[in-house]
Amino acid sequence: MHLTIVNPNTTASMTRAIGEAARAVAAPGTVIEAVNPAHGPASIEGYYDEVHAIPGMLAEMRARPGADAFVIACFDDTGLEAARSLMAAPVIGIGEAAMHLATLVAGRFSVVTTLAVSVPALEHNVHKYGFSHRCGRVRSCEVPVLELEDPASGAYGLISAEIARARAEDRAEAIVLGCAGMADLAARLSAEHGIPVIDGVAAAVKLAESLHALGLKTSKACGYAPPRAKTYSGMFAAAAVATNG
Amino acid sequence: MHLTIVNPNTTASMTRAIGEAARAVAAPGTVIEAVNPAHGPASIEGYYDEVHAIPGMLAEMRARPGADAFVIACFDDTGLEAARSLMAAPVIGIGEAAMHLATLVAGRFSVVTTLAVSVPALEHNVHKYGFSHRCGRVRSCEVPVLELEDPASGAYGLISAEIARARAEDRAEAIVLGCAGMADLAARLSAEHGIPVIDGVAAAVKLAESLHALGLKTSKACGYAPPRAKTYSGMFAAAAVATNG
Amino acid sequence: MHLTIVNPNTTASMTRAIGEAARAVAAPGTVIEAVNPAHGPASIEGYYDEVHAIPGMLAEMRARPGADAFVIACFDDTGLEAARSLMAAPVIGIGEAAMHLATLVAGRFSVVTTLAVSVPALEHNVHKYGFSHRCGRVRSCEVPVLELEDPASGAYGLISAEIARARAEDRAEAIVLGCAGMADLAARLSAEHGIPVIDGVAAAVKLAESLHALGLKTSKACGYAPPRAKTYSGMFAAAAVATNG
Amino acid sequence: MHLTIVNPNTTASMTRAIGEAARAVAAPGTVIEAVNPAHGPASIEGYYDEVHAIPGMLAEMRARPGADAFVIACFDDTGLEAARSLMAAPVIGIGEAAMHLATLVAGRFSVVTTLAVSVPALEHNVHKYGFSHRCGRVRSCEVPVLELEDPASGAYGLISAEIARARAEDRAEAIVLGCAGMADLAARLSAEHGIPVIDGVAAAVKLAESLHALGLKTSKACGYAPPRAKTYSGMFAAAAVATNG
Amino acid sequence: MHLTIVNPNTTASMTRAIGEAARAVAAPGTVIEAVNPAHGPASIEGYYDEVHAIPGMLAEMRARPGADAFVIACFDDTGLEAARSLMAAPVIGIGEAAMHLATLVAGRFSVVTTLAVSVPALEHNVHKYGFSHRCGRVRSCEVPVLELEDPASGAYGLISAEIARARAEDRAEAIVLGCAGMADLAARLSAEHGIPVIDGVAAAVKLAESLHALGLKTSKACGYAPPRAKTYSGMFAAAAVATNG
Amino acid sequence: MHLTIVNPNTTASMTRAIGEAARAVAAPGTVIEAVNPAHGPASIEGYYDEVHAIPGMLAEMRARPGADAFVIACFDDTGLEAARSLMAAPVIGIGEAAMHLATLVAGRFSVVTTLAVSVPALEHNVHKYGFSHRCGRVRSCEVPVLELEDPASGAYGLISAEIARARAEDRAEAIVLGCAGMADLAARLSAEHGIPVIDGVAAAVKLAESLHALGLKTSKACGYAPPRAKTYSGMFAAAAVATNG
Incomplete structure (x- = not known):
């Protein structure tokens, strides 16, 4: 399976360390890709940082429609519900x-x-x-x-x-x-x-592998239904295109 | 007092209606300013829209350091905690x-x-x-x-x-x-x-007036402490400048 | 608006201080009347005092059918539900x-x-x-x-x-x-x-003003329905008359 | 044991029926006394009636310092905490x-x-x-x-x-x-x-007998401490005398 | 009434002490029988001991279909729900x-x-x-x-x-x-x-007497319905016979 | 890893079906062993059956000290806490x-x-x-x-x-x-x-594999501490020997 781990902050060295920690526990068939957004805070410490990390994190997910599962590698579970709405694959917060x-x-x-x-x-x-x-x-x-x-x-x-x-x-x-x-x-x-x-990080890798192995994906029945098609303005215009396309 | 109401979506006609509803219940001395961000979704329906509305909403708040209180005019109380961290003035969600x-x-x-x-x-x-x-x-x-x-x-x-x-x-x-x-x-x-x-909207206007009249501002003692100075990258670089300046 | 604050204990000096504290935060158009019952304990410290303060407090409220809102100025919120049942105007406990x-x-x-x-x-x-x-x-x-x-x-x-x-x-x-x-x-x-x-006290004054400004009164749909007409005996005979009249 | 059941409303026929129901389940050695206050509502239906029943109910209890236990025979458990503060004997609400x-x-x-x-x-x-x-x-x-x-x-x-x-x-x-x-x-x-x-009623009789048999009385350590000595005014002057005497 | 107290552990001296404590508070008409199972741990300290005490305890209960009530004399309330399913008489945990x-x-x-x-x-x-x-x-x-x-x-x-x-x-x-x-x-x-x-122990004796005096037995409407007839194998074969007979 | 799944009831055909369901989702390196106790009920429907299934289930676990993890294959999570106390390997209920x-x-x-x-x-x-x-x-x-x-x-x-x-x-x-x-x-x-x-069943297999892969075992710090050495009598004598040995 292809498991994308998004470190929601922009610090690449931390992303690399997270990737290594993930690979250390991943099952043989799991390909770990650890990424971080280009936009947002260098670290997440409190509510303000958190909300600025989410759009960039979601953009990384949107760009990987083929991933089998996603892990959000911040302990706040930054943007977890939005990610579950956006993606078809399951999403786990660490x-x-x-x-x-x-x-x-x-x-x-x-x-x-x-x-x-x-x-x-x-x-x-x-x-x-x-x-x-x-x-x-x-x-x-x-x-x-x-x-x-x-x-x-x-x-x-x-x-x-x-x-x-x-x-x-x-x-x-x-x-x-x-x-x-x-x-x-x-x-x-x-x-x-x-x-x-x-x-x-390790816990989320195993849970993501577990959901994938069981064929379990996020229910789209109510709160995690896909975003409705609508206009997104300004710096988020890309968000609408990718979602509704 | 100067009360800034931020409609977190980008639909100006809705912002105008919200402003009118607010003015209809505001106290004589309250100046209502209703604004909406330039960036984000045209309406907020679910988690995905919500998180894309927050950075633009916070930018509007950052741009108004003189406001005496803020109201977030979306029933999800979009970005409420982040706004409370960012601003000195009190913030109320509708x-x-x-x-x-x-x-x-x-x-x-x-x-x-x-x-x-x-x-x-x-x-x-x-x-x-x-x-x-x-x-x-x-x-x-x-x-x-x-x-x-x-x-x-x-x-x-x-x-x-x-x-x-x-x-x-x-x-x-x-x-x-x-x-x-x-x-x-x-x-x-x-x-x-x-x-x-x-x-x-009406309820939040009165609560914001109440907090202001009592001199009550968000406690900065723990979770709502001001954002720490740090690097913000890409489309959010402005967020760090304004915050840490 | 006419806001009646009932100090449920019988200590007039405390009532005066409460009235002053209320006036210090009241809006320009708010007329504060601070009263206390003639019957009951000199202070409320525990459950026993509390229940003896309520009938006198309610009598003060019944005597003011024209008040726009009431505040109960004891931190136990003494008799709050009974007051909400009795009066048409909103009631707030401090x-x-x-x-x-x-x-x-x-x-x-x-x-x-x-x-x-x-x-x-x-x-x-x-x-x-x-x-x-x-x-x-x-x-x-x-x-x-x-x-x-x-x-x-x-x-x-x-x-x-x-x-x-x-x-x-x-x-x-x-x-x-x-x-x-x-x-x-x-x-x-x-x-x-x-x-x-x-x-x-200050908080309750502002909330009472808020409810009044919004035209919000206690719902009479269920638990706060007006007292049913019935016989009240002895020292409480007046309670029935005033209620049912 | 002497078990006093106080029907908090003033309807004597109901008090008699309650007394009969209690005697039907009482243990051989239990003497049931069913009383009701002279002051208060004829029945208790909602918050307003409830608070007017309490002072009269407590007066009945104060007048029976020798009772081994008390039952409050209204399903709202009217004035239960105040009664526990006042009396040394245990008190049970139905x-x-x-x-x-x-x-x-x-x-x-x-x-x-x-x-x-x-x-x-x-x-x-x-x-x-x-x-x-x-x-x-x-x-x-x-x-x-x-x-x-x-x-x-x-x-x-x-x-x-x-x-x-x-x-x-x-x-x-x-x-x-x-x-x-x-x-x-x-x-x-x-x-x-x-x-x-x-x-x-039956349930409370058995629980009151149980507490009495075990020698269990209300803890006076905190919230149910005896009422503090203080001035009671007006129609409740008697409340202070009896309590502090 | 006949009240059977089952000490779920196998220590007879403790069973005797429990019986004495029970008799000390029992009503005149209550016959206390204190028993313990032949099978199981000498004391119950933690989850493992607890589950091994239950079958023996239930066997003691099954063997006493004429008891008017049962008390389980271990503070974990060992096997309480199973006992309530099995017996017609009420069961109380200490x-x-x-x-x-x-x-x-x-x-x-x-x-x-x-x-x-x-x-x-x-x-x-x-x-x-x-x-x-x-x-x-x-x-x-x-x-x-x-x-x-x-x-x-x-x-x-x-x-x-x-x-x-x-x-x-x-x-x-x-x-x-x-x-x-x-x-x-x-x-x-x-x-x-x-x-x-x-x-x-004392508390449970009085509650068991109370339920019996009121004619209250465990509801058989749902979770405490009698065990369904079915095959019990091995060392528990007797469990099925006694239950279904 | 060696994963032992215990079906707590004694119906072998059901055990076989559970084993097949488990193997269908198990990772390549996972050896699934599905067993059931010799003692106990043929199915578990309610509290009474449940407690009779536990000793036999625990005996199966005790007999497999080399298992890397255990799954309890009854939806009541029958005996889960006792199993966690007994075994060093992690235990998951379905x-x-x-x-x-x-x-x-x-x-x-x-x-x-x-x-x-x-x-x-x-x-x-x-x-x-x-x-x-x-x-x-x-x-x-x-x-x-x-x-x-x-x-x-x-x-x-x-x-x-x-x-x-x-x-x-x-x-x-x-x-x-x-x-x-x-x-x-x-x-x-x-x-x-x-x-x-x-x-x-499928969910538990993946969680058991996850815990094992992460080296996570049940904490022995408090409630899941190993059973204390003590006498077990009668049909459970074997329980003590195996535990304390």
Whole structure:
């Protein structure tokens, strides 16, 4: 299958790392293509960045009508519903993917994300997905997205300390890592703490493969019906053409 | 006060009607400015349209740093959180405005919107705002947004029939009209059915005036903190400049 | 418009302070009348006081059939549903008013009230209004209602300390003051803590003005239908006469 | 034990019937005293009646400091929290009693009450007690409280028809009768429909006996702490004297 | 009445203690029979033990078709739904019994159970019964079930310390003891802490007596319909015979 | 990987069919072993059957310490928590599997199961998993489990008719088939109705493969900790030996 992973931010080095993380868990027959939009923010930290990442992300999807499934590689599940409306192939967000799998291996999980500014958006997603009674707390390590890979940021230690607090204070039995940029840390953190530590990129790859293998596509019956044909103006004129063509 | 109402779609005639509906209920000292973005869809019907309306809507807000408050005149409350992050002045969505006021005059309300494709997004908002136990049902009259003003659409009769069903089947004690384009129908529908019928544009104008009069602005303490300075690429480069300038 | 604010307790000095707080935020055309019942407790602290305040409060409302709207100036929203049944004009409680507005300017709020004995009643209201997922905690500063205005009570400092805890422990982005007697402290507390601090009296005045401006009255369709004509005995005989006359 | 049942309305014939229903299920050692207040409405149908019944009901309780337990014999659980604050002995409402027992013998129950005006108050209680996911629907038979005993009202047939609908439409496995005046119909309705039909008066008597036998009294730790000593004015002056004495 | 209490574990000394605790609160006419299965675990600590206790427990019930009611004397309410399906007489679990009564005497309760391994199962029951908004926290004292009676375990002191924390941190107004083996400690703990401390065995006895006195039996309308006649193989062959006979 | 699927009932023909359905979707490297216990009911229809199926099912798992993952092939997710406690390898129930995937391809789903007696147990699972706001209704086609494969039962038509009702009345956008015995009908029903129809066996196979590929195992941190060493008596003596060995 052809699986397109869209990193919704414009940082190509992060896209490459996401692609590598995805390939590391992909099934033999899965071809991973990791892309990012040309338009939008260099990282997504909060609501404002999020909405500016979506049109570019959707353009990348529209340009790949042959993909068998899509993954949105931002933990906010940026633009997930719009992507499901647009495309025929199934779409998975890495945030939902990690949380769904967490509930299959633990009674209660906590999330560790980057910055406090993202916590309310993630808490909202937890509520929306129905996992409020299973989520101990959404925590932040206060390392910005683009500094995660910088050894000087001390990201590993800060995340690990937050996991220790999650175990003690939230009674978390598993941890969900709240940023695509943390993908490479999951195994080491899991080994250190002795509980499942779940990376959303890997989780989403497997769920996308699963939906594809089962022939399951997004229902077009109601909220995810294809966009209606209509005029799109200005910088989004291309959006209408591609959709309605 | 200066109240800027942004119709997130690009249909100027609808923007004018919204402005008139707003001025009809505005306090003497309120100057209403109704605008719409240059970029985006002609109407918002479903998730895909919604996300393409947001960047243009935010650009209109960024261009008006002197406004005392903003209203988002789409019942989906399109881009509400992003707008709250961006601006110092308070921001109100017409969907939330109508629902909040409905709970102040009735034990249970139902929503009547345009098309079924919008129902899940609105149900999600009901859940997010905490009103699931107060909302009977989100209903649709199956008249597209841009046909609401066309007498041939029979919109009034279809909405009225849906209200009758809401009273009988949902035990609704009040009705929330689920589209900015229905603003001019509220009074007549309320008179016909003998219960409150609430238009979100009018409701949002009064709530925006209320917040302004009380000096209440969006808290910048966590999720609505101003966007962090960062690179915005491509068609959104202007977004970063204006924000970080 | 004529807006009647009923302080449900019998302490006239508190009624005067409430009236002043209301006039400070009222629109130019709003005539504020602040009254209190002749019968009932000197302050409302817990369930027992609350129920004894209601008949007197309703008598004040019945005596003012010409009022355009009513505000109940006790944070428990004492007798709110009964008042909505009785009167044709809309009725707003200061507790609900403050909480509704808090959700429009913050993702999460905490309440600071007077005494621990009131906390469960307020928690119950939070649950009833649907804001459990938006409310961090209901806190008390342990200053009785009638000592709030006494400088020797140290009320300001105790409330401020509780707000600091709410920010640190509850991640509160806004604060709702849980007593009509705290109205004059909101601005100073907001300035000190840098987040919105919301007083219910002011909030309710603006919401009452809003409903009146929009012509919205309580739905009489079901739970708020007018009281049925029936015999009222003893000290409440007047209640029946006034209602059914 | 001495069990005082307070019918919060002033209709003595209904009080007598309630007393008889209670004695029919009371344990050998239980002395049932059924009383009603001198002040208040002849029946309770909606929020307005409810609040006027409470002070008189509490006066009856204050006058019986030696009672071992109290039952509030109105399905709204009128003034339940205030009574729990006031008295040392445990207090049970017939509404909560019936609903708690219903969840012990059925997966899902529906309520059949008198008039539609009472439905929202009862739905609110269902939500407050935590049984929303166990309650199919709150239904009304549209027979006023004081006509229940009048054969001409056709009450039995109307209630029975509503039970049939509850089984078919709500998938109800048990029925809770939503008025103290329906106590004598439970057995016949249960026999007719083949499922448990629960009367709140009987349920509350057994729960009150249970709490008394176990030595369980209302916790005075927080919300049900005794009323604080303070001035009560006017017609309620007696309330303060009795409480603080 | 004949009340059969089944201790689902196989420890006869614990069964005897449960029987004594039950007789201490039983009404004069209640004959208490305390039994335990021949097959299964010596104590129930976690999900695995729980499921192995159920078939033996049900066999004890099947063997007593003449019992008027059954109590399941394990705080997990082990096999409660299956028992309700099987038997005509009502069945009460000690966990649900204690929690229901707790909500009748307190606004908020916390649970103190034995081991952390049981906490998630009990949290799940709290959620299932609808009491999540009334339960502060499920706590464990880390004393295994079979050591509760051993003075060397220090059980009383550890439970008491946990109650102190529940009062300070959870604002608990009452405590539910989360193990049948703690029955004899309730009175002393309640006296020490000055709030209701509820033992499930005693609570269940009174609720079982209550249901029996009211003639209430489990509804057979849907989920608790009797098991369908079918082949049971191997060690459970007897289960089918007894059921279908 | 070695994936053991345990059909918890004792009907070997159904086990074979489940194994075939699993192999049809398994990845190339997945070896499917489908087994059923020697002890227990021939089919699982309601709570009583369910609990008798669990010990035998767990014995099958204990006997396969080398399996990489387990699937429980009954839509009730029979004994899921106990299995997670017992085994080191991950365990997936077909009910949860189908519901999780349904929320990834549709905004709202309904379940169609066999008999009404199973509906409450499934509704409870929906509540427990957090999907109440995403599930329209749990429906039954009234065909017993063991008659599903009998053409004379008319199962296909009855299920199809229930799906039509789910679309019309529940606004379901996807359907979850509520019995392992319906696995072979999913594709045809999906084609007929034009929306995703999800079989739990297939869904669980892919989720089990996903967890295994990611190295995710059940957290042993709290509720799923291994069973404590203790005496198991009678017919379950083997349970203790195998566990503690």
